[in-house]
Amino acid sequence: MGRRSLKDARQKEIIEVFYQIAKQEGLENASLAKTAERAGMNPSLIIHYFKSREQLVYGLIEFILDRYLEIFNVPVSANSTPKTILLKIIDNVFSKKWNVLFDDSVSYSCYALALRDETIAGRYRQLLETLRKNMEQYIRACKKEGLLQVANPAVTADLIFVLVDGAYYYLSLVKQEKEYEAGLKRYKKQAIALLNFV
Amino acid sequence: MGRRSLKDARQKEIIEVFYQIAKQEGLENASLAKTAERAGMNPSLIIHYFKSREQLVYGLIEFILDRYLEIFNVPVSANSTPKTILLKIIDNVFSKKWNVLFDDSVSYSCYALALRDETIAGRYRQLLETLRKNMEQYIRACKKEGLLQVANPAVTADLIFVLVDGAYYYLSLVKQEKEYEAGLKRYKKQAIALLNFV
DNA sequence: AAATTAATTGAATGAACATTCAATTAATTT
DNA sequence: AAATTAATTGAATGTTCATTCAATTAATTT
Numbered sequence: 001m002g003r004r005s006l007k008d009a010r011q012k013e014i015i016e017v018f019y020q021i022a023k024q025e026g027l028e029n030a031s032l033a034k035t036a037e038r039a040g041m042n043p044s045l046i047i048h049y050f051k052s053r054e055q056l057v058y059g060l061i062e063f064i065l066d067r068y069l070e071i072f073n074v075p076v077s078a079n080s081t082p083k084t085i086l087l088k089i090i091d092n093v094f095s096k097k098w099n100v101l102f103d104d105s106v107s108y109s110c111y112a113l114a115l116r117d118e119t120i121a122g123r124y125r126q127l128l129e130t131l132r133k134n135m136e137q138y139i140r141a142c143k144k145e146g147l148l149q150v151a152n153p154a155v156t157a158d159l160i161f162v163l164v165d166g167a168y169y170y171l172s173l174v175k176q177e178k179e180y181e182a183g184l185k186r187y188k189k190q191a192i193a194l195l196n197f198v
Numbered sequence: 199m200g201r202r203s204l205k206d207a208r209q210k211e212i213i214e215v216f217y218q219i220a221k222q223e224g225l226e227n228a229s230l231a232k233t234a235e236r237a238g239m240n241p242s243l244i245i246h247y248f249k250s251r252e253q254l255v256y257g258l259i260e261f262i263l264d265r266y267l268e269i270f271n272v273p274v275s276a277n278s279t280p281k282t283i284l285l286k287i288i289d290n291v292f293s294k295k296w297n298v299l300f301d302d303s304v305s306y307s308c309y310a311l312a313l314r315d316e317t318i319a320g321r322y323r324q325l326l327e328t329l330r331k332n333m334e335q336y337i338r339a340c341k342k343e344g345l346l347q348v349a350n351p352a353v354t355a356d357l358i359f360v361l362v363d364g365a366y367y368y369l370s371l372v373k374q375e376k377e378y379e380a381g382l383k384r385y386k387k388q389a390i391a392l393l394n395f396v
Numbered sequence: 397a398a399a400t401t402a403a404t405t406g407a408a409t410g411a412a413c414a415t416t417c418a419a420t421t422a423a424t425t426t
Numbered sequence: 427a428a429a430t431t432a433a434t435t436g437a438a439t440g441t442t443c444a445t446t447c448a449a450t451t452a453a454t455t456t
Contacts, residue, residue, distance in 0.1 A: 001455040002401025010403085026314055028226035031443060042405055047445060105313035112306035115370055116224055125371055158368075158381075159388060166364025170356075172313055173323055183356075190357060199425040200431025208433085230414060240435055245415060 011049050014039060015059045019106065022060070027109035032056070061110055061120055065127050067101050072131055082141035083148075086195070089135060093164050094188035096181075104172040132157045139195065148197045160191045209247050212237060213257045217304065220258070225307035230254070259308055259318055263325050265299050270329055280339035281346075284393070287333060291362050292386035294379075302370040330355045337393065346395045358389045 017039040022030040032053055036043040050056040074088045114120040132154070139153040150156045167187040174180045215237040220228040230251055234241040248254040272286045312318040330352070337351040348354045365385040372378045 001399080003403070003453040005402065007402090026310070032445090033443065043444075044406080044446080045404060048403080051445095053444065105310045108306045108310035108313065111367075112224070112303045112310060115303035115306065121371055128368065128371070155384060159384075162364035162368055162385060163360060164364065165367040166360035166362065169309075169363040169367060170326065170360055173319055173326070186353065186357075187360060199429085201423040201433070203432065205432090229412075231412070241414075242416080242436080243434060246433080249415095251414065 007049060011059060012063075014046055014049060014056070015063045018056060018060055019063060019103075022106045022109070023103040027057075027060075027106055027113075057113065058119070061113070061123060064102070064107065064110055065123060068127060069130075071097055071101065072134065082138050082145065083197075086135070086138040086142060087192075089138070090160070090188060090191055093160075094167070094184050094191065096184070098168060104168075108172075128161070132161055135160065142195075142197075146198065148195050150194075150196055156194055159194055163187055163191050163194075205247060209257060212244055212247060212254070213261050216254060216258055217261065217301075220304045220307070221301040225255075225258075225304055225311075255311065256317070259311070259321060262300070262305065262308055263321060266325060267328075269295055269299065270332065280336050280343065281395075284333070284336040284340060285390075287336070288358070288386060288389055291358075292365070292382050292389065294382070296366060302366075306370075326359070330359055333358065340393075340395075344396065346393050348392075348394055354392055357392055361385055361389050361392075 014035065018030055018035045021034050021038060025034075032043045032046050035056075036046055039046075046056065050059060071092050072089060074085055074092065076085065080088075110120070111124070114124045135157040136153045139148070139150060139156055142148045143150060143153060164187075167183065171180055171183050174183065212233065216228055216233045219232050219236060223232075230241045230244050233254075234244055237244075244254065248257060269290050270287060272283055272290065274283065278286075308318070309322070312322045333355040334351045337346070337348060337354055340346045341348060341351060362385075365381065369378055369381050372381065
């Protein structure tokens with residue numbers, strides 16, 4: 001009994017506004033005060049839903065990691081094969097979806113945070129491992145069907161993700177659309193080469 | 199006439215203390231006050247040498263980028279060939295020197311800053327291009343002597359650096375020494391494979 | 397309608413911060 | 427020793443911030 005809790009919806013709303021501020025001014029300049037003002041509420045309400053700024057940042061990390069996963073969500077239709085799924089994942093990973101879904105500066109700020117906070121580091125490790133395992137399985141399935149020749153699916157999956165992370169590190173500095181797309185295309189090609197399709 | 203300027207030495211000293219604080223508490227928590235206290239001086243002295251915190255951060259970036267370059271400084275002896283130099287660079291790049299020279303968290307915080315500050319972005323671009331051009335030349339020299347077979351030295355150099363950046367992105371989360379070294383070894387091997395030595 | 401529970405506000409607190417400014421101290425030159 | 431220049435200090439300012447707390451408002455149930 002009593003009033004219905006708005007906690008989940010409110011938290012989500014606050015995180016999204018916090019993320020907008022972080023995008024515009026940098027994570028280190030995203031304050032509760034600014035977030036509250038933009039969200040049209042009192043700063044103390046943010047403290048009410050998250051107990052501290054630190055907790056809000058944890059919320060932001062979850063928010064970002066969830067988005068991260070979206071890129072790898074490939075709809076599996078009736079006629080999809082391990083190969084088509086694998087290629088689709090590569091396609092997604094080396095696409096401009098990243099630019100739409102992520103602010104590079106906030107992403108690296110969060111990563112920097114992970115490297116000083118074991119809780120956050122654990123969440124990142126978990127995500128990265130999930131992605132690698134996922135890709136590994138599709139590589140393994142392809143290998144079983146003789147579609148590609150790789151010595152070690154786990155190693156190959158890892159290498160591809162290293163390529164992805166390195167690619168975006170470099171590309172985040174590239175402003176020119178043409179150069180950006182050319183790079184993306186090259187790295188993607190290299191990733192597919194690593195798969196060694198027959 | 200008048201007193202000799204200590205500017206250069208003092209600035210360097212301040213930057214180094216600032217870096218130490220950033221390492222321990224994160225760049226976003228590295229304040230002039232803390233830096234001054236640790237350095238045994240008044241905060242206003244820091245403002246005297248750098249006009250603002252922003253300028254001090256610029257100084258830190260230069261400090262870090264200079265260190266970055268050190269890794270690529272390979273002593274060229276009398277009997278060094280393009281191949282030995284190239285392999286030595288690869289050796290350095292995939293070595294644990296990084297761990298000694300760099301704090302990962304501070305590095306990514308600085309990179310995040312670059313993505314919101316065109317001045318800093320320019321410095322990073324300049325560095326990354328220098329490194330790539332440098333490696334490209336050695337690849338080109340090797341190619342001329344028929345030591346390796348690559349279609350496009352510039353593209354290969356770029357790919358190797360993408361591998362490097364991706365490698366450290368991933369490895370910065372790895373705490374276990376064994377796993378770290380194994381990864382480093384694998385990525386290095388892949389980089390050498392890209393060079394396609396005959 | 398009374399009771400309950402959560403949402404929300406608003407004021408207040410104290411800490412940390414970057415920066416300014418005037419004053420003082422210390423080298424160095426003429 | 428007088429003049430000059432830079433180093434250094436110390437106090438002060440005003441801002442922003444996260445967080446606390448008590449009070450009020452709004453749903454929801456019995």
